[in-house]
Amino acid sequence: MSPIVFLAALFLSVPVAIVLIATSIWYIWESGNIVLYDSFAQKMFGGLENYGLLAIPLFMLTGELMNEGGMTKRLINMARVFVGGFRGGLAYINLLANMFMAAIIGSATAQIAVMSRAMVPAMEDEGYDRGFAAASTAAGGLLAPVIPPSMMFVIFGVLAQVPISEMFIAGIIPGILLTLSFALVITIIGWRQQFPKGTWMTGSEAIQAVLYAVPALLIPVAIIGGIVLGIATPTESAAIASLIAFIVGWLVYGELKPTHLAEMFKRTAVNASMIIFMIAAASVFGWVIIYEELPQKLAGLITSVTSDPFMFFLIVNLSLLLVGMVIDGIAAIILITPILLPIAVGNYDISPHQFGVVICLNLVLGLLTPPVGIGLYIASSMSETSPGAILKALWPFLLAVTIVLILLSYFADLSTMLI
């Protein structure tokens, strides 16, 4: 009965966290293990006693502070210095700025919202098709969960008991690979559509643009540098980043108003609690997974089909693409990791880092695919473009992600080389 309760509640639109809890309650009652109810609430609380989770509200806060602090436009301006003069310059600027932003913001939806508002009108003014402008911005948002810091890697690291700093490092090469593949897509489309010509900045303008952006760049430097060099834990570097974002936005750029802080902390609390509560729910759902031996049963099924890790990855990728279309990426990570990770590591000898990178990128794709593509709808409403028009221009990017996913599945080194 439990699977029916789970699916019914999920598709009736019961909040995902409560679906997990309700299924666990039902399962315990059905299996007669009522004594587990005594420690039910304790188990939920215990699921949160993890130092790594503290990074979630802190990275969200950094994103909030950065938005208010006028950093986005400085980063875009700096990107202009490096790629602005190429044909299709603005499209590359968009991509490069998205890469900088991905190194600050950990969430794809947040990034798509900010960048759509900033980039799409500018691109349209220069003569780009609006659908393409929105599509390339939405695709750029996919860099957020792969380039460190990444909310999804924090959650995966906590669930998989892999150090979050290692997950962040594992994402660096895949992030660069993804950026290059998007650049290639833009180049190819540019040949066929004759993008507007870009203009290079004059020397003094360029120096000025870079100088203005330097304080904002301190944030990704602090985050990635701190973690890669092993000076700070991801949680600590997130706190330092939020402090830098606050000081730069307030004192250097003078755009952040301390009176808005209360509102920003409130949004942080709302968004962070939504995600962390799902983790609390997942810890009681862990009982169902363990007592039902879901990983073992599923492993039996899959290993009878193939013993090849790459084939396993292809099966997982295909199923997760479907899952990601229906369920929000972070909810899906919380749900999927405890079930599939033991199979990947135990039966196929796959490194948890590689597995994490692949499934996080895969599930975030669901943000851009209907019927439940939240990222697509955000890009659509922020840029006032229909989702259909975006999708029409989006498919080459989705194809590029698919190819990168296959490469990441095949070559473990791409994820594990730097660790």
Next chain:
Amino acid sequence: MLYRISSGWARIELGLAAFLAVCITLLVLLNVVTRTMGNALFWVDELAIYAMAWMTFLGASAALHHRTSVSVTLVPDVVSPKVKVVILKVVDVIVFAFAAAMLYFCWRWFMPLEFARAGFDAKTFQGNTFNFIYAEPTSTLGLPKYMFWTIMWVFAFGATLHSTMHLLRPVQPDSAP
């Protein structure tokens, strides 16, 4: 009336959650500073984690009032408005059942009646019940852990309040979950 109480309580929950978000940030920063100075305060991490747990459960309860939790809206989005009203009511019933169950679990866990019967004496209580909740210490704070666990009561009550409100209120046409 019930709506006003629920909405007022949600506002308090969010205010507290935002305050705790501030505390988390300051605590982690304090940790960075003291650690760099070679004089780390060992209790800061644990306190920050409890602040996060409190923030989470307060925020999650308030999300039930505002219906902002993450959910799969595939089916309610495609059915006719009439069917949607029915579906949303069923969701309200399930969420209410969940909230009531949380209250029941807290009751089984904290055993308030037995604790009162034992004269609020932890030793007598655990001798009678083999429930060690009131004796469990925190690792570094020097406080009993049940003080932090009480958030589960707050959460259970908040969730019950908000879900009762939604259960008794006619479905609002635009209240998409």
